Amino acid sequence: MDAPIDASTPSRRQPTVLLIEDDPGDALLVEELMADGAPGLTLEWVRSLAEAGAWLAEALPDCVVLDLNLPDSQNLDALARLRNYTDQVAVVVMTGLDEEQAGSAAVAAGAQDYLVKGRVEAELFGRAVRYAIQRKQAERTAAELRVSNLRAAENARLERGLLPKPLFRGEPVVDVVARYRPGRASALLGGDFYDVVQEADGTVHALIGDVAGHGPDEAAIGVGLRLAWRTLVFSGITGVEQLALLERILLAERLVGHTFATVTVLCARPGTETIEVIRAGHPGMLVRSPGGTRWVEVAGGPALGILPGRVVWPVTELTLPRGHALMLLTDGLYEARIGLDGERLGEDGLLGIANGVTADQASACVDELIGRVEAAAESSGGFDDDVAVVHLRWR
Incomplete structure (x- = not known):
């Protein structure tokens, strides 16, 4: 088994997954799930939302895997703080066995998916991350299209006036x-x-x-x-x-x-x-x-x-x-x-x-x-x- 991921300088390689998890054992488990279920992705690890904020100030991953119970933030507050840092990346939240409702609430609040610790297999993990990235890309494309259509409509109104x-x-x-x-x-x-x-x-x-x-x-x-x-x-x-x-x-x-x-x-x-x-x-x-x-x-x-x-x-x-x-x-x-x-x-x-x-x-x-x-x-x-x-x- 490989050693836990080193939380050092953010990798510039793509596609990248940023794991926000304070427990080294859970971080190692996620690394193994990635290696088996999503071998084409690069994993980076930070232990808190404060570290995540510093990481995200330098680069944007394709997906964030977020533990909802962190030393500096709990439950949906963790997701809200993450979205304050950036709303441009896909988010998959990780919950405990007794917190599945929190996962559903996180999806309703803007996360792309959630996984329950102890119930995740490698294939499920890889599929969840990849689908989350695809859904976020589709959301961004749809948002850009709406903005483009609004700009075109506004330009058309202005052009008629000019x-x-x-x-x-x-x-x-x-x-x-x-x-x-x-x-x-x-x-x-x-x-x-x-x-x-x-x-x-x-x-x-x-x-x-x-x-x-x-x-x-x-x-x-x-x-x-x-x-x-x-x-x-x-x-x-x-x-x-x-x-x-x-x-x-x-x-x-x-x-x-x-x-x-x-x-x-x-x-x-x-x-x-x-x-x-x-x-x-x-x-x-x-x-x-x-x-x-x-x-x-x-x-x-x-x-x-x-x-x-x-x-x-x-x-x-x-x-x-x-x-x-x-x-x-x-x-x-x-x-x-x-x-x-x-x-x-x-x-x-x-x-x-x-x-x-x-x-x-x-x-x-x-x-x-x-x-x-x-x-x-x-x-x-x-x-x-x-x-x-x-x-x-x-x-």
């Missing part, structure tokens, strides 16, 4: 094509947002923006800014006053002081080819014409939240002749890395790709542009950041 359908009051005077593509890291939703509203008289308002960062907090701020913008449009508040109010909302909603948002807003009134554009730290836009595509970056000011209350953003009038179209975008489209050296595409690179687009119909044009950029960035893993594009062509 990326709404255009609102037309009256017969539409503008054709809108909008696209959103998440970046490769966007298990977390980004803060890109856009909106288009047409008033009953044919005035068209459009918005595109990007909250710095990724995650639900940034996405929630983006949703708030977009909803506030639509409310301001309904209230007749436009221009610089509109951006100043959006900045105040950003300041009230942001959780950290350095959060900012880039925004471009425009207003096109009926009967004119002039569009009022205000740019707050946001990239320029693409203007499509029958003769080609050009990059337009009107005068602007800093992003919302950079210099709170100290900015008056310039209003620029942009002429858009008949047959021309505007393409608003977020910086994820031209900040994609291309080539083996991973250089940024940049505005000039994006313009070159845009002028190579062959599709004329708006939706096909936008899809081709995004597809070409994504193909160019394929060697670097695709888009680093979220991409939003809004294509506007007046009828």
